[in-house]
Amino acid sequence: MTNKEASDKPLGLEDPYAQLVHGVLDYAIFLLDRAGHVVTWNPGAERIKGYAPAEILGRHFSVFYPREALERGWPQHELDLAANEGRLEDEGWRVRKDGSRFWASVVITALRDASGEVRGFAKITRDLSERRRQEELLRQSEARFRLLIEAVEDYAIFMLDTQGRVASWNAGAERIKGYGADEIIGEHFRVFYTEEARNRGWPEEELRRAREEGRFEDEGPRLRKDGACFWANVVIAPMYDHRGTLRGYAKVTRDMTESKRVEALESADRQTQEFLAVLAHELRNPLAPIANALTLLARKPTTDPAEIWVREVLTRQTGQLGRLVEDLLDVSRITRSALVLDRRPADVRAILRHAADASMQWFDERRQSFSISLPEERLMADVDEVRLSQIAQNLLHNAAKYTPDGGRIELSAQREGAEIVIRVRDNGIGMTPELLSSAFELFKQAQQGLDRAQGGLGVGLTLVQRLVRMHGGTVQARREGQGL
Numbered sequence: 001m002t003n004k005e006a007s008d009k010p011l012g013l014e015d016p017y018a019q020l021v022h023g024v025l026d027y028a029i030f031l032l033d034r035a036g037h038v039v040t041w042n043p044g045a046e047r048i049k050g051y052a053p054a055e056i057l058g059r060h061f062s063v064f065y066p067r068e069a070l071e072r073g074w075p076q077h078e079l080d081l082a083a084n085e086g087r088l089e090d091e092g093w094r095v096r097k098d099g100s101r102f103w104a105s106v107v108i109t110a111l112r113d114a115s116g117e118v119r120g121f122a123k124i125t126r127d128l129s130e131r132r133r134q135e136e137l138l139r140q141s142e143a144r145f146r147l148l149i150e151a152v153e154d155y156a157i158f159m160l161d162t163q164g165r166v167a168s169w170n171a172g173a174e175r176i177k178g179y180g181a182d183e184i185i186g187e188h189f190r191v192f193y194t195e196e197a198r199n200r201g202w203p204e205e206e207l208r209r210a211r212e213e214g215r216f217e218d219e220g221p222r223l224r225k226d227g228a229c230f231w232a233n234v235v236i237a238p239m240y241d242h243r244g245t246l247r248g249y250a251k252v253t254r255d256m257t258e259s260k261r262v263e264a265l266e267s268a269d270r271q272t273q274e275f276l277a278v279l280a281h282e283l284r285n286p287l288a289p290i291a292n293a294l295t296l297l298a299r300k301p302t303t304d305p306a307e308i309w310v311r312e313v314l315t316r317q318t319g320q321l322g323r324l325v326e327d328l329l330d331v332s333r334i335t336r337s338a339l340v341l342d343r344r345p346a347d348v349r350a351i352l353r354h355a356a357d358a359s360m361q362w363f364d365e366r367r368q369s370f371s372i373s374l375p376e377e378r379l380m381a382d383v384d385e386v387r388l389s390q391i392a393q394n395l396l397h398n399a400a401k402y403t404p405d406g407g408r409i410e411l412s413a414q415r416e417g418a419e420i421v422i423r424v425r426d427n428g429i430g431m432t433p434e435l436l437s438s439a440f441e442l443f444k445q446a447q448q449g450l451d452r453a454q455g456g457l458g459v460g461l462t463l464v465q466r467l468v469r470m471h472g473g474t475v476q477a478r479r480e481g482q483g484l
Contacts, residue, residue: 050097156253178225355392362400403428
């Protein structure tokens with residue numbers, strides 16, 4: 001074969017290379033002549049681009065490019081670059097036979113003859129659509145995650161570099177710590193710690209533990225920009241790249257000041273309830289023998305006016321003390337969920353009459369008039385008779401205590417729909433708006449301090465409210481002109 005014949009022979013590849021290329025399905029591998037026309041076509045090209053060999057051989061390879069690439073002459077530019085530099089590598093959109101686009105990685109290599117003249121080009125195309133889709137999904141996910149982190153206000157979420165300097169800053173960090181991003185990025189995170197913590201190297205110790213343990217969590221005092229101290233929950237996690245090299249730390253801080261305060265209040269409340277329970281039991285123990293002694297003393301006849309007066313005072317005050325102790329015990333039992341109602345069907349009218357009879361002593365002492373208004377028909381309900389009587393007596397006692405001598409107290413009950421409504425009215429001193437809003441709080445009274453004229457512990461209305469709730473009802477305090 002002459003050199004001329006060789007130069008005129010169609011560009012191709014001899015076996016075994018042709019067989020190797022023919023077996024490749026994941027890459028489009030084909031040859032172009034010097035003008036860019038397709039000379040060969042492997043199965044991978046047919047699979048990726050959609051053309052059968054008979055449809056594409058002899059056509060210009062520009063058919064694989066989208067319109068915008070054609071308008072700027074990109075196919076010819078690729079051949080020119082490959083011819084000048086020997087090789088071109090590119091990524092971009094390409095077009096299949098059906099017009100759909102795919103993201104392609106393209107390598108074009110110039111093929112030269114012995115004299116160095118370009119005879120054509122080898123072109124390898126790989127479909128990277130799935131990889132690009134995954135990269136785009138990852139990019140969108142990262143963008144959404146950044147937006148999420150930046151928008152979070154309840155947590156300070158930020159990055160530290162390997163030395164502990166602030167590298168990022170979200171809205172929550174600005175709200176909690178008080179620094180703007182331009183003020184704090186680049187500063188060491190030691191500024192968030194108290195002087196005592198800095199002096200003992202605690203910030204650096206936190207980073208060391210995070211590196212060694214993979215995660216570090218702590219609670220303690222931290223400082224805001226204005227110097228105010230707050231209680232913080234802190235989590236620090238080291239961040240490594242794919243080679244395992246430390247790139248920095250992720251730090252999440254939560255302001256626990258309010259929850260810490262609530263926890264302290266709850267702890268104080270538990271201690272108070274425990275103290276009340278112990279106090280009530282300790283007071284109850286001597287009351288029993290005192291009451292028994294008074295009972296025995298009452299059996300001994302006497303005509304001495306002074307002795308009679310002493311007995312009456314002791315009996316009356318012992319009963320009052322016993323009632324206070326029982327109220328304390330009941331509040332403690334309810335708080336500890338230790339009080340269980342014994343609910344049975346009962347006529348509420350009979351219970352209220354009993355409560356009224358038991359309360360007459362308080363009205364008589366202050367020469368107060370008392371009236372009770374009940375319907376003729378029965379008021380049946382599932383109630384704990386003892387506790388409902390206790391509710392009514394506490395309300396009546398409260399009314400008697402804050403109604404002046406000679407005042408008026410009324411007790412009434414009636415059915416309103418599916419409910420039974422019990423009312424206690426008086427023309428006493430009434431409640432201020434502030435007291436109305438807190439009337440059922442424990443130890444809350446109209447008069448505070450040790451010099452209270454009316455005495456009492458301020459647990460009566462609290463007990464009323466809690467017992468009513470246990471019955472599934474509600475209780476309200478209202479001021480209508482004068483009185484409750």
